[in-house]
Amino acid sequence: MYKTIGILTGGGDAPGLNAVIRAVVTTATGQYGLNVIGIEDGFEGLLGETQTRPLTAADVRGLLPRGGTILGTRNRGKFVERSAEGVDSKPDAVYKEAVENIRRLGIDALVVLGGEGTLAISVEFDRLGVPVVGVPKTIDNDLACTELTFGFITALDIATDALDRLHTTAESHDRVMILEVMGRNTGWIALHSGLAGGADVILIPEIPFTMKSVADRIRARDEAGSNFSIVVAAEGALETGRELIYQDKGDRQHAPRLGGIGSYCQRELETLTGKEARCVVLGHLQRGGRPNAFDRMLATNYGSCAVRALVDGKRGMMVALQAGDVITVPISLAIANVKTVPADGQLVRTARDTGISFGAPDEARYHRQP
Numbered sequence: 001m002y003k004t005i006g007i008l009t010g011g012g013d014a015p016g017l018n019a020v021i022r023a024v025v026t027t028a029t030g031q032y033g034l035n036v037i038g039i040e041d042g043f044e045g046l047l048g049e050t051q052t053r054p055l056t057a058a059d060v061r062g063l064l065p066r067g068g069t070i071l072g073t074r075n076r077g078k079f080v081e082r083s084a085e086g087v088d089s090k091p092d093a094v095y096k097e098a099v100e101n102i103r104r105l106g107i108d109a110l111v112v113l114g115g116e117g118t119l120a121i122s123v124e125f126d127r128l129g130v131p132v133v134g135v136p137k138t139i140d141n142d143l144a145c146t147e148l149t150f151g152f153i154t155a156l157d158i159a160t161d162a163l164d165r166l167h168t169t170a171e172s173h174d175r176v177m178i179l180e181v182m183g184r185n186t187g188w189i190a191l192h193s194g195l196a197g198g199a200d201v202i203l204i205p206e207i208p209f210t211m212k213s214v215a216d217r218i219r220a221r222d223e224a225g226s227n228f229s230i231v232v233a234a235e236g237a238l239e240t241g242r243e244l245i246y247q248d249k250g251d252r253q254h255a256p257r258l259g260g261i262g263s264y265c266q267r268e269l270e271t272l273t274g275k276e277a278r279c280v281v282l283g284h285l286q287r288g289g290r291p292n293a294f295d296r297m298l299a300t301n302y303g304s305c306a307v308r309a310l311v312d313g314k315r316g317m318m319v320a321l322q323a324g325d326v327i328t329v330p331i332s333l334a335i336a337n338v339k340t341v342p343a344d345g346q347l348v349r350t351a352r353d354t355g356i357s358f359g360a361p362d363e364a365r366y367h368r369q370p
């Protein structure tokens with residue numbers, strides 16, 4: 001039986017991180033009499049002098065609604081090195097140092113809150129003899145083996161609210177408004193918010209688009225008397241025959257950052273349709289601030305279940321939501337493949353049946369012709 005567990009948050013922040021930390025601490029200390037040590041700035045806090053602090057129930061009071069993470073977080077850090085050719089490797093010496101520090105601090109096992117990158121690092125710790133249970137975090141909802149990652153539904157609320165607001169200004173000015181949302185190489189935020197916010201066009205990485213097809217949809221709306229259009233574009237949306245658009249290509253310690261598809265569409269659609277267009281990049285507003293009620297609930301359940309999983313002797317596992325219940329799945333399975341939007345799935349079909357275009361080259365065949 002463990003005496004002390006460590007907890008850390010890695011990768012981009014997401015609403016609900018603090019709610020998970022609170023649940024882990026209250027469950028571990030209150031229910032199982034364990035000590036909890038918070039590790040600061042992701043795995044980086046395990047290097048050098050180490051940055052850690054004990055966490056008690058008093059330390060996590062009032063955390064449910066608080067955005068960000070009280071422990072701080074880091075992307076990649078020193079635990080993944082990218083070569084000039086873009087190949088990632090895990091430097092042995094760095095892991096060895098971290099594991100030695102874990103032993104010295106008296107940490108018996110880790111709860112790791114993260115997305116695919118952070119969980120991939122955690123697998124290595126498990127392999128090196130430190131039991132790990134992961135908690136699936138990302139606003140992108142792109143982790144496999146779980147129906148939901150915490151943070152996603154809050155991001156969705158924020159994107160949907162933005163679409164509602166863009167509707168009134170688009171309609172007043174007879175404009176095309178383009179909302180660029182996050183999601184890395186998946187279209188979960190764009191698809192769900194596009195449906196919830198009544199977008200006219202949704203552009204997602206899983207369904208490559210042509211600018212002509214998008215412009216056709218905007219023109220058809222004009223002809224039908226709707227002189228404005230709302231486009232929601234995932235940052236990883238891909239125009240057929242073109243490259244993805246990046247803000248920067250990353251470096252040894254930072255992953256490449258997508259961004260710019262919205263303003264590109266704005267320019268091209270103005271030319272093709274002759275209409276005024278504007279672009280809004282929602283950016284980190286999708287990640288900052290309070291988690292909504294659902295994410296607080298999900299985060300709390302994930303955190304508590306993660307502690308129970310460790311106490312039950314599970315390791316190398318991630319808590320996951322399947323059919324409404326939190327279960328555990330091997331982390332290795334969850335990170336093996338990115339969970340993408342099924343291009344022929346029910347939500348895409350529903351979107352098309354309710355008049356939304358994905359800008360596919362053959363989009364017309366999915367819509368009833370006049």
Ligand code: F6P
Nearest residue numbers: 012138139140182183184257258
């Ligand atoms: O993975 C979460 C996410 O917000 C992505 O949607 C986005 O592409 C990326 O992180 C942005 O990263 P950063 O905060 O480093 O700009």
